[in-house]
Amino acid sequence: xxxxxxxxxxxxxxxxxxxxxxxxxxxxxxxxxxxxxxxxxxxxxxxxxxxxxxxxxxxxxxxxxxxxxxxxxxxxxxxxxxxxxxxxxxxxxxxxxxxxxxxxxxxxxxxxxxxxxxxxxxxxxxxxxxxxxxxxxxxxxxxxxxxxxxxxxxxxxxxx
Numbered sequence: 001x002x003x004x005x006x007x008x009x010x011x012x013x014x015x016x017x018x019x020x021x022x023x024x025x026x027x028x029x030x031x032x033x034x035x036x037x038x039x040x041x042x043x044x045x046x047x048x049x050x051x052x053x054x055x056x057x058x059x060x061x062x063x064x065x066x067x068x069x070x071x072x073x074x075x076x077x078x079x080x081x082x083x084x085x086x087x088x089x090x091x092x093x094x095x096x097x098x099x100x101x102x103x104x105x106x107x108x109x110x111x112x113x114x115x116x117x118x119x120x121x122x123x124x125x126x127x128x129x130x131x132x133x134x135x136x137x138x139x140x141x142x143x144x145x146x147x148x149x150x151x152x153x154x155x156x157x158x159x160x
Contacts, residue, residue: 001048002040010034068112075105 006013012030043051079102082093092098 001042001051002036003042004036004040065113068109071105071109071112075102075109078102078105 004011006029010031011034012032014028014030016026016028018026042048079093082098082102083091085092093102
């Protein structure tokens with residue numbers, strides 16, 4: 001693994017267009033005949049892939065929290081909409097068919113962070129695998145309940 005200055009002109013960077021997750025830009029890098037000085041080496045030579053893998057589990061915990069935040073934002077919008085939208089002289093949020101799924105979403109989002117706190121607390125020297133989240137594991141709140149919020153409010157739940 002190495003760290004180099006990308007502004008010197010020897011590296012071509014092309015932005016990767018994305019629909020979501022634009023808080024961090026993603027790029028394709030093209031390095032033709034690029035010389036990396038020994039001073040740019042990070043850690044031991046040949047260990048870069050191991051260093052990258054070491055960062056995956058903390059990133060899973062970060063993404064899980066991000067997912068819960070998106071779910072909470074969608075739930076807030078859905079609850080607000082359910083309180084504002086009036087049909088037959090009452091807000092739709094007073095109907096069980098709306099209120100119960102929103103309550104379930106709230107419960108799941110509240111319970112969602114528990115495995116991530118355990119995973120985060122177990123990180124540290126010598127605990128690389130103990131605190132790891134299972135690959136493919138995600139908080140139960142966002143995908144399912146974001147979909148419910150979208151159904152309730154139309155696509156506006158995920159729009160600005």
